Amino acid sequence: MEILWWQVLLLTLYAGYQIWDELHLYSSISQPVFAGLIAGLIMGDVTTGLVIGGSMQLMILGVGTFGGASRIDANSGTLLAVAFSVALGMEPTQAIATLAVPVASLMIQTDILARFTNTFFAHRIDTKIEEMNYKAIERYYVAGIIPWALSRMIPVFLALAFGGSVVKSVVHFLNTDLKWLGDGLTTAGAVLPAVGFAILLRYLPIKKHYMYFILGFVLTAIFASMFDGMTSLGTAVSGLDKKFDTEFNSLPMLAIALIGFAFAAMEYKRTSLAKPVKPGEMSETHSQNDDEGEIEDDEI
Incomplete structure (x- = not known):
């Protein structure tokens, strides 16, 4: 061609x-x-x-x-x-x-x-x-x-x-x-x-938000395994009974994206309602992240 x-x-x-x-x-x-x-x-x-x-x-x-x-x-x-x-x-x-x-x-x-x-x-x-x-x-x-x-x-x-x-x-x-x-x-x-x-x-602040990283990884693995198992089961049953025509779809990427969005929304709500830092002061968390070399939102 x-x-x-x-x-x-x-x-x-x-x-x-x-x-x-x-x-x-x-x-x-x-x-x-x-x-x-x-x-x-x-x-x-x-x-x-x-x-x-x-x-x-x-x-x-x-x-x-x-x-x-x-x-x-x-x-x-x-x-x-x-x-x-x-x-x-x-x-x-x-x-x-x-x-x-x-x-x-x-x-x-x-x-x-x-x-x-x-x-x-x-x-x-x-x-x-x-x-x-x-x-x-x-x-x-x-x-x-x-x-x-x-x-x-x-x-x-x-x-x-x-x-x-x-x-x-x-x-x-x-x-x-x-x-x-x-x-x-x-x-x-x-x-x-x-x-x-x-x-x-x-460059993501993984050390600061490691709990969300772990939860996202585990939930994705659980849902993927569960839906793959259902798909395999449905395929096996359909092979035994020709009248069984139900389709089992895998977990859509949209569901994974919505889970991540939910975590992001919770974190945004938590940080937006946090107690403001007085001028001249620096929070302990911010100081630790600077030492780790991670890029914060206000640095981009």
Whole structure:
């Protein structure tokens, strides 16, 4: 399967849109999981798109930017990984390790280039502020999206339009002469989401709220085991009696999310009603968390 011209066009346009959404609209459509969904719809394989997008989302789960810091562009990496995975028949986990992660890391350079280029518009805005030219201020402000969008659109377009043969050769080489390396990269791609969880747990105040962490883990394990047992039982009974057509569904992710939301609401209510600390004083809990290196809400 080849990547058609209209697929290249749509993926390129989305690559430019996603950075604009991330900087201005904040609709969350610029997240890797949505990039995987949209790329999957365009390429005709939503399952592969969600697997790659979800894996990349989990990988950057604990990664954040502070100030002017740049981070890997997981969205562009997801777009290319989904496109070539579907077009060349790659395993999603192998596409993550060989395409998504390297491309996302390389896109840090184009992100920095976009930031440097935008200084031109920033200086022009400063000049127009002194002149009280509000129309020009608005015009240069909107024009600032151009370098940001091009920093994503150009690399994605070039990779999709001219990189297909190169990627195809590399994939063939990994699956034949270097099969051991290809299998290793596939395994690494499956493990990468755990890295995001590890980073997230490193910066969450786990030591302060360990009781919720333990409860959430135990409840999830209990419910998962219970529903899996019911599903197995239902399957066994249906095999004995053809009239038994009741379906046993597994615990939905929404239920797990609601349990977590309940814990978060209880903690928020408890902390919001806590006795305020007088000026110049510091609570013992806050002092301990600072020593542990955990990031509190007021530090982000």
